[in-house]
Amino acid sequence: MQLDERKKKILQAIIRNYLETGEPVGSRTISKYTDLNLSSATIRNEMADLEELGYIVQPHTSAGRIPSDQGYRLYVDTMLEEKEKEIEEMKGMLLEREDKMEALLKQVARVLAQNTNYATMISAPQIHRNKIKFIQLSRVDMGQILAVIVMEGNVIKNHVLHVPDGLDDETLLKLNMLLNTHLNGLPIEQINLGLIAALKQQAGIHEAIVGEVLDAVAEVIREADDLEIYTSGTNNIFKYPELSDNAKASELIGAFEEKQALSALVQETLADESNTGIQVYIGNESPIQNMKDCSVVTATYELDEGMKGTIGIIGPKRMDYDKVISTLKTLMHQLDDLYKRK
């Protein structure tokens, strides 16, 4: 059996209706709503077919039908077209541009959540920071030395060292020279035990300082792993009864607070090379177990210098895919513009 044009239309009508109401939809509704001019009986026959084909399911005998994951998938894949409305407004809000990246990201998450009525998340761009660009030690106080480490992509790390006995200017200069000549421009893979030992030896009694600086470098690298994620509108899930019973809500809220799950989602999204920018996970397709009753729409944004991040929208399966996707697309452009203008 194949999906002819009429079946497609009926399926679409069922999904549209279900997206609005959240209730199973029956044959009579479709018969009246659509311009197909078919009786409910005919619709019933078609629906039986659609069920057999796996696009819709009955929650129980003598209930209407609701879309299956497969049904949503077809809908998303084939029936989507752009919508432009409601986006101008968001544009305005976004353009109150914030200087700090963090604030900007938080704002994006918030605007998006308000705009869509779903829960949203956004990950800070992951910057590859593999080379040391610059290291500097400066005396800040008698016994305090500030180490500034700049990595590729202008990722900066500050570290305050305590030097009980102080350090004279000359020594400081020497140490600076030592660190920079050996480490500047060095990819971190090339920092090995041999090099460290050599440096420490040359630093003589100040080897502890060299050690601390190198530790700080290691920490920058480590930090790259646990990426910042901002969320907003988590409580929007309460707007959808199918997600807001205690057990489900608790799980979802937990996932949003403890961000590892989201982090996994981001990794997954970024890893997918085939990615055209926007991905839709429906129900069990989601990489996050907690979200098996939800749909997740993610978009990958890319700023300068290969800085990539992910935006995600999490809502019920009967999400307004159309709106969400077009909103995300517009947002991508917005972000691009915003960044380019800096």
Added chain:
Amino acid sequence: MQLDERKKKILQAIIRNYLETGEPVGSRTISKYTDLNLSSATIRNEMADLEELGYIVQPHTSAGRIPSDQGYRLYVDTMLEEKEKEIEEMKGMLLEREDKMEALLKQVARVLAQNTNYATMISAPQIHRNKIKFIQLSRVDMGQILAVIVMEGNVIKNHVLHVPDGLDDETLLKLNMLLNTHLNGLPIEQINLGLIAALKQQAGIHEAIVGEVLDAVAEVIREADDLEIYTSGTNNIFKYPELSDNAKASELIGAFEEKQALSALVQETLADESNTGIQVYIGNESPIQNMKDCSVVTATYELDEGMKGTIGIIGPKRMDYDKVISTLKTLMHQLDDLYKRK
């Protein structure tokens, strides 16, 4: 009418019982539970008195009694004694000491939430950063200058400036001298338009750089206002039916995600000078409207150099005050130790 010893005992029994079960407690229960050896009828009479005095209320005719806010208040104020159990375990977890403040705070929030089964929050210490300690410009790349500003309390701000035409070493040195001689040790109140103008003038064609550096200083100050807050265990509220109906849960979750409300709580806590360290807000006493059905227990911690922050536990009114308070007290000591040893 006054609270005699027996009334107190009965009140205590009612509260204890209600803390456990969350159900209204009746006279018969009390009559059997306590060692007072009184019939339910007598208890009933006493309960009528307690109700008249405002310590307990009836949710509806012919239901048992539950404590009023006033009842909880009395309980918290007078009937509290320390408990030590379950704390050793937490100690262990905490002592896997993390170097980064942020990670430590997050961990504290998490451990606390797991330990108490309530929602928790912790604010990063507010550091007063009123003096500039040290400023340094360094060339990182052809056209990129890194400005590092160290404020009192070792609050560090990095800012990357773009200098299209580059900057030779000598100029850089001069600018450094200029900035440091004028700004080092300067309380920010003393940075006025006159000073700024004078600096810019001396900087000549590089006045833009001075401007940017001063902007960065201004930003550090501004950042002091919106303090970081970490939360954990928000979904614990689902463990208490009286908080987990949709409307309430949604409001609470929202308050936890958008942190301004929590921020207000922190301000309030820190402002209270009379503070012995731990404060308990019951129901409507809470400064946050969203939490009028909860109890909030806060503790103020203080690290070196007047760095103060707040820890908060948010749960149902029938919170195990005893455990929460003693846990918080122990935690305070822990934090102290941890910090001192650094």
Added chain:
DNA sequence: ATTAGCACTCATTTAGAAGGAGTGCTAATA
């Protein structure tokens, strides 16, 4: 191929009855 019609299913709503927890009051008791 489409449709009208009908019997059937099953979740949801409704109303009423039963149950039960708990109270307040009164009269008896120590």
Added chain:
DNA sequence: TATTAGCACTCCTTCTAAATGAGTGCTAAT
């Protein structure tokens, strides 16, 4: 005088059964 047993009463909760109604699947007619 303080305590208690007993009882009528209230009102929430649970249960049951019936009514409702949305929706289906099937059959026979168009």
